[in-house]
Amino acid sequence: MLTDSHCHITCNELYDELDDVLIRAKENRLGQMMIMCTNREEYERALPLHQNNPDLFKVAFGYYPGDVDKITEEDLAYLEKEARAGHLDVLGEIGLDYYWQSDNKPAQKALFERQIELANETNLPISIHMREATKDTLDLLQAKAKTPIIFHCFSGSKESMEIALKMNSLISFAGPITYKNNKTGPECVKACPIDRMLSETDSPYLSPVPKRGKRNEPANVAYTVAKIAELKDMDQSVVEETITSNFERLFHHPSFNKA
Numbered sequence: 001m002l003t004d005s006h007c008h009i010t011c012n013e014l015y016d017e018l019d020d021v022l023i024r025a026k027e028n029r030l031g032q033m034m035i036m037c038t039n040r041e042e043y044e045r046a047l048p049l050h051q052n053n054p055d056l057f058k059v060a061f062g063y064y065p066g067d068v069d070k071i072t073e074e075d076l077a078y079l080e081k082e083a084r085a086g087h088l089d090v091l092g093e094i095g096l097d098y099y100w101q102s103d104n105k106p107a108q109k110a111l112f113e114r115q116i117e118l119a120n121e122t123n124l125p126i127s128i129h130m131r132e133a134t135k136d137t138l139d140l141l142q143a144k145a146k147t148p149i150i151f152h153c154f155s156g157s158k159e160s161m162e163i164a165l166k167m168n169s170l171i172s173f174a175g176p177i178t179y180k181n182n183k184t185g186p187e188c189v190k191a192c193p194i195d196r197m198l199s200e201t202d203s204p205y206l207s208p209v210p211k212r213g214k215r216n217e218p219a220n221v222a223y224t225v226a227k228i229a230e231l232k233d234m235d236q237s238v239v240e241e242t243i244t245s246n247f248e249r250l251f252h253h254p255s256f257n258k259a
């Protein structure tokens with residue numbers, strides 16, 4: 001059974017074809033998907049999917065750093081209401097992204113911190129988006145985060161992964177580990193303990209080889225998991241089972257990985 005710990009299947013691009021996307025996911029033995037919602041519309045589409053099939057779908061909702069200029073107090077109040085009502089499985093993706101924009105660091109940090117605090121108060125795991133902002137992100141998490149952390153589509157160095165692994169965290173790998181020019185991704189997969197690892201697509205983005213360049217969807221997580229098994233020199237079924245249980249463990253914290 002395969003796990004896609006991060007997919008945006010309720011974004012417009014995938015939602016329009018959701019029935020077909022889910023048929024292909026089923027054909028490819030997808031047993032668990034976490035639906036990542038970056039706005040209210042995506043979230044309201046995800047809720048009935050979760051309600052109809054809670055074993056298959058988890059729901060994550062949070063405001064992504066790239067949207068920091070658009071997020072209003074009303075948006076934050078809505079997220080807070082939903083988190084406090086117990087409707088979310090994970091808060092995220094949240095974090096810092098200095099690749100797209102670096103002249104608004106204080107605003108990004110403020111939005112990130114506020115959502116970490118909400119996750120602490122509501123005891124929700126957090127999903128982290130971190131791009132060209134490794135030090136600031138890790139520092140803030142070390143200072144503030146009290147719930148389990150998923151480092152989504154990990155693309156940092158082996159050294160930063162070592163710091164991330166010292167936290168109460170899981171490292172999630174996506175399509176880029178299959179790219180020929182990617183050296184650090186495979187290095188990180190080799191160095192990451194299998195019981196601290198997740199697989200994801202980040203669909204509709206980041207399709208793995210051999211689908212690179214095409215629109216991504218959860219069924220393609222199979223290619224990433226096959227690559228993990230190859231890099232770890234492990235049986236693919238063992239990789240799948242371990243990742244599945246890592247994902248499930250996340251929802252049974254506080255015992256999760258806590259030193």
Ligand SMILES: [Zn+2]
Binds near residue numbers: 006
């Ligand atoms: Zn994402």
